[in-house]
Amino acid sequence: MLDQESVDIGKEPRLVQGTLFDKAELDRLAAEQRRWEETTLKQSLERMPEREHLMTTSSVPVKRVYTPLDISHLDYMRDIGLPGEYPFTRGVQPTMYRAKPWTMRMFAGFGTAEDTNARFKYLLQQGQTGLSTAFDMPTLYGYDTDHPMAAGEFGKCGVAVSSLADMEILFKDLPLDRITTSMTINSPAAVIWAMYIVNAEKQGYPREKLGGTLQNDILKEYIAQKEFLFPPEPSLRLVVDTIEFGARHMPRWNTVSISGYHIREAGATAVQELAFTIANGMTYVEAALQRGLKIDEFAPRLSFFFDVHNDFFEEIAKFRAARRIWAKLMRERYGAKNPRSWLLRCHAQTAGVSLTAQQPENNIVRTTIQALAAVLGGTQSLHTNALDEALALPTEKAALIALRTQQIIAYESGVANTVDPLGGSYFVEKLTDETEQAAWDYIRRIEELGGVLACIQNGFFQREIAESAYRYQQEIEQRKRIIVGVNEYVMEEDMKVPTLYIDREGERVHLERLNRVRRERDQAAVRKALDNLSRVAEGTENTMPAIIEAVKAYATLGEIMDVFRAVFGEYTEPAVF
Template identity: 75%
Template structure:
């Protein structure tokens, strides 16, 4: 495991002969007296031989006493489990290295986490209405979902987009859609997250141009672009181009953001989709940080300085039902990233050491059976994210195993966060589970296991090599298979699915996407193509093509194309022609 190189400072004590002659010498940094630990171990053995032995004779323990990821959980955790724990090295204080206890000094005591509900369906107008509704209900940040055609860089009238309009997010084919999507919203006062990857830079260009047309300078815009293409090859599979040019586009945005948009997170390095594909908590953490290190290496190779861009890197994690495992994952993530940034990359700005993250409750954990149970699952997961110290949070809706969320379901999900923030008391103190023998040991185990994966990935040639040789895909597939086998055999119980089932029919209302909106969208797309300055649009696309053939940053050309109302499909077609398509090699 990486160590910080820092030891806790000795505290000068006044000379007291009686104390010096009776107290044992304790090593610097140790929290426990070794002699007391030895006495405690004797007492523990006596307890096992008496009280515990008698209890087990009458009632045996349950099977599958392990984390969701399959890590065995001990019966009891004691001080000796964290005997080597050094507070300043391993925990520290909130807002200070190694940030185990949080990246802000006051955490939620000053301000709750950002409540950023994921929203997007049908037309830009419909989604704009949902955005305004959620803001009126107390949401504090926007989070945009795009439909499948948009995610793949196609205009809505492309043959491959047939039947996909608005089903998993909003359709955006040109700047005209972006203008309607964020109409009347104070983009310089709220932050906006956009979940898109392959064509992320083109969509971001439309967002920037839209704001500037409204008189909002790009430097005042705050938000996050997911833009994590490496995890697409690993898990989600919404890639467009081969890995190398795709990585170039990501670094183009990181470079542009570092120099032009100081309030924007140009990438959200995402473990969420890796976990949803079947990874364990440790794999999610390790593969996400490995991707992050790959982006850091690529940005350094571009000529950027580590402290020029690292403060705006952000992360995105899944939150499952196992509360303590999830809390440990968040704490281990911050500590491991801080150590890597300071020791491996020699970053000097403390902001470069901070792992700032968004979290979303686990969509894959939701069931179509007895969907009301999903409210409870989401509540537990949201609580875990808060106890783990997330910076922002989306809570899934009860009906998401069936369809896009209805307005009422989305409101319940938002209210879940608000109740946790204002009624539960968990936000009153910082990192309330710190010092728990179990949590501290699980945090260290998670960090060590994730670092072991990082070493394996390095030994195999790095992230791009592991994508090509199928390492990530095999690891995730094996974990997903094990978990599903546990459910299929009944060894792992899921309430309403393989335990406590009923035959009652579903009674949950679901959202219907009105396809009259698709016609309005297509009419607008045709109008844009017909009325724009055609010569200017062609010039901008030609310029984008020339830039792709050089090593210059593509963002200025994409901004120019967006400003000329070139469509998403037109811009992506230029990139496809320059970079080629990508087909994943056969792994199994």
């Protein structure tokens, strides 16, 4: 605890060994709490009983009141500490947002490369501070837009990218050495990254100056999002190839964003999201170590991506617990010496699954609460969902409202003026501790079952998420959870909002460019590059240099991914009951 002398004005706090609270004072508080329960509380409950089913979004019961008794076991320096120092509970930087706000990275992408380039420029003009790229479904699955499997999906959930020619337009006239770019791509991540690198170099930006993040988290695809192509083992190899290439050639790039977002969107609880994400991160670390990389060579460029749901305090606790768990793993299990390797740096996105088609303007309020939780939790960058995203891709106006939400929090709310302003809250510290312990329990279970790859094959993750999603839906249907506008405060008349429409003209323009690329490129160079890529994929070399050469020759995304399909085969998920 801190003694009286240490808290006098102008004197340096002096830590006394043990917890923050004197045992005699705790005993006195326990007696006072019993008195309160037998008198004041009892009289209040007789007049006005409490509501039922008071719990977090993840169904963790919430106590009536939290006091020092709930955190009396915590050692301040061991469990909480100071910002920018181990265990980073209070944040990864000493000054956090007092130096500069988080990166406002609005997810954008639709239609053609031209459409999305214009949206990027609009958002940057409105004060966005980083780019985040969404790709359409054919691109996510590694198909060119004219493939039969791509029919009807052009540009609907992101931008279509079939070749380097599209990438050249997508990032035209953007200062790639001064902004960071995030790309939400997984199975074809190495190919899309290669296109970004080659385009930047053609524009005069050397690869070592490029900063950004590649999502590239294939493990969560098997667990939740299901946009996998190849079996887990070769897919993991491709991720490690990018980690190795980034460590050697691109010091400012985060080559994998270990993503809990999609796990949460599939129906996981906050604890499951945290535990499964950390377990995936451990798998990437161990695969990179097995490759021969040193932990401090690549760990500082690992990043994370979390969902932010409606339960304000639970989400804050999740971020704080995540930093503590990762720091312990990096320093104590994997032996990292560089303090930057201990940092869990993360992007956050407000919960798409929480948005409702009913009364969609209510989504502005939901997003605001979630964004505030992410900031109070200490995120490094943030995307705020638009009010219309339960209906379609966001319109320009809806995207602007979402960006303004972040700017108002940053510059008008005052929450960015001090570091970890909810640190020391009895409730937040207790919830952080409970969240951490519950996540460790899951991590141990995963390890006992053979690790992440084994749990993908045996269906552990799928069953856990399915059960959580079912329980949550039942609670809504039984009105144990109120969703405004859905099962309470319902309005008869629909609230109409404008939605974005993807027309066929953009698809025609895109296909004309794709056909022109195929006609005008050096066909012999393409064939040579693809043959070389096939040889490399069949062996053990890093695939990134061969992918880059194929991209330079204007081999298309589908052609490159077809090489991997031929070598690795395609994955069919086992049935889970």
